[in-house]
Amino acid sequence: MTEPLLHLLGVSKRFGHFALRDAGFALPPGLMLGLIGPNGAGKTTLIKAILGLVRPDSGSIRFQGRDLLREGPALRHRIAHVPDEPRFTPGASLRTLKEVHATFHPAWDEARWRELMGEFGLEPRMVADRLSLGQRTRFALTLALSRAADLLVLDEPTTGLDPVFRRELLARLADTLDERRSILFSTHITSDLELRADLITLVRDGEVVFTTSQDDLRETWGVVKGGLELLEEQGQALFQGLRRNAHGFEGLTRDLEGARRRFQGRALVERASLEDILVLMGRRKSDAA
Amino acid sequence: MKILLSNASPHPIYDQILRQVRAQILSGDLTEGEALPSIRKLAQTLQISVITTKRAYDELEREGLIDTVGGKGTFVASPNAEFLREKRVRDVEEKLAGALDAARASGIGTEELQRMFTLLLEQDHD
Numbered sequence: 001m002t003e004p005l006l007h008l009l010g011v012s013k014r015f016g017h018f019a020l021r022d023a024g025f026a027l028p029p030g031l032m033l034g035l036i037g038p039n040g041a042g043k044t045t046l047i048k049a050i051l052g053l054v055r056p057d058s059g060s061i062r063f064q065g066r067d068l069l070r071e072g073p074a075l076r077h078r079i080a081h082v083p084d085e086p087r088f089t090p091g092a093s094l095r096t097l098k099e100v101h102a103t104f105h106p107a108w109d110e111a112r113w114r115e116l117m118g119e120f121g122l123e124p125r126m127v128a129d130r131l132s133l134g135q136r137t138r139f140a141l142t143l144a145l146s147r148a149a150d151l152l153v154l155d156e157p158t159t160g161l162d163p164v165f166r167r168e169l170l171a172r173l174a175d176t177l178d179e180r181r182s183i184l185f186s187t188h189i190t191s192d193l194e195l196r197a198d199l200i201t202l203v204r205d206g207e208v209v210f211t212t213s214q215d216d217l218r219e220t221w222g223v224v225k226g227g228l229e230l231l232e233e234q235g236q237a238l239f240q241g242l243r244r245n246a247h248g249f250e251g252l253t254r255d256l257e258g259a260r261r262r263f264q265g266r267a268l269v270e271r272a273s274l275e276d277i278l279v280l281m282g283r284r285k286s287d288a289a
Numbered sequence: 290m291k292i293l294l295s296n297a298s299p300h301p302i303y304d305q306i307l308r309q310v311r312a313q314i315l316s317g318d319l320t321e322g323e324a325l326p327s328i329r330k331l332a333q334t335l336q337i338s339v340i341t342t343k344r345a346y347d348e349l350e351r352e353g354l355i356d357t358v359g360g361k362g363t364f365v366a367s368p369n370a371e372f373l374r375e376k377r378v379r380d381v382e383e384k385l386a387g388a389l390d391a392a393r394a395s396g397i398g399t400e401e402l403q404r405m406f407t408l409l410l411e412q413d414h415d
Contacts, residue, residue: 030329031339174333198338213340218301271299 003065005029005182006151011049011059018206020045023059025201025211029150030179033211034193035186036274037203038282043186044084046203047155050184051081064150077105080149084156086140088128094139095124105147113146119172133160141169145176152176154185158192170196190274200274204281222256223276225249226267234262241280252280290319290326294335302337306345314354314365315373325355325363352376 004026013020020042027033035043048054050061052072061068063075088097094117102108117124120138128136137157144152152173158166166189173183174196187193193200200217202209212220224239231249236242238259239251252272253259260269272280292309294302313319325346326334332342346363349355354373356366392402 171333171336174336177329177339196336196338198340214338215301215303215341215344 002028004062005064005180006050006184007060007062008046008050009060009062011046011056011061013045013049013054013056018042018045020049020056020206023203023206023208025199025208027151027182027184027199029182030177031198032174032177032183032185032196033199033201034197035184035201035203036188036190036193036278037186038278039188041203042206043203044155045206047153047184047186050153051079052076078150080144080147080152082137082140082144082152082154082157084159085133086136088136088139090129092128093124094122094126094128097128097139098124098143101143101147107148109146109148113142116142116145134162134165137161141172150181152181152183152185154183156186156188158187158189166192188278190278193274202277202281209281217274217277218271220254220256221272221277222253222259223270223272223280224251224253224259224263224267225270226251226263230263230267241277241282243280250276250280252277292331292335294337301341303341303344303348306331306335306342307348310345310349311352311354314349315377319365321365321367323365325365327362 006027007024008026009024011020011023018040023042023046025033035046037043045054049056050068052068056069063079066075068075098113102110120135120142122135122139122142126135128139131139137160141157144154154173158169161169170192173185177183197214199211199213201211225248227248228244231242231244231251236251238253240254241252243250256269256271263269290310290313292306294305298305300308310319310325319325325331328342328346329339332339335342346355346357350357354366355363357363389402397405
């Protein structure tokens, strides 16, 4: 087993009403990990902790085997970040912004930057604050992808982008992966993660529910659909999440095979999509209340 | 190498790749020594996870259908075609025997079993 590129262990942070509790996941080199969860679940806090913008109350964050919380300044040039709503100095041209950025990053790859600019339909003479959100995200990406970082962190990079460009962006990101580089990105758009992300970490109510591969996800999670009398008989405890109406219920299970056996012929048992998991889990607390 | 993935299929993605590549090797569409794309390349082309692709390749390698030569890539193995087919036939026989056991254990008679199998065969054609 290779050492994870990024390893969070027991990371906790409390502020105000919000608390991140005992959050952890491991991202091996060469893979793309999607951080998913409803708004306010703690995705951004986790990302900020990795970037050194939030100091955890407890827990550890290791990057390439070193303590990121202690050696952060020495390690962070290997981590590139694209925020959810990139902002740039008003009035500055993309060329100027790039030049400033490049001085901070000795491994700057100018040829690659030009290539990406062309590909993303941007021109160096454009003025950053007159760009649309989608264009600013693209520009932030040209900067992040041209500085030879080992970890690329993107916070909701696809928000505000149309489906066509989202697809292109994800393919483009996947192309930048190699055996040592990894990508971490957060999103609440489940279709962005389906299939392409190697690992999926689900965050909910300040906790990491799981980190899993696509295959495991598809093989273990299921949705049971049946009549209310069946729910009455079998009880709610079987389900990780539940939704019901006058005509029946939908229950989320973490044991697809078991559910198939148990409900054979009496209910519909299907594989759960990421969206099913997210939606049904999100309902659990309100349903119980 | 032709691969078509379906999201609606009951088979997991890795299994769909495995089945399709296996079928192409066993049918001779992919021939001995032919290079397969790297795991990463295939994942990129199909827009799927590297872990999924790796799982399919690992399984193909375990079945002796492909070889990975360190630093050079992955190639269709030199199969003893007859041996491979025999192995597949044995596989199917075992699974059928398992189904038969299960049927007997639940008191399903020969006739009903034949009906079930005929039905399955018909559905397979749709």
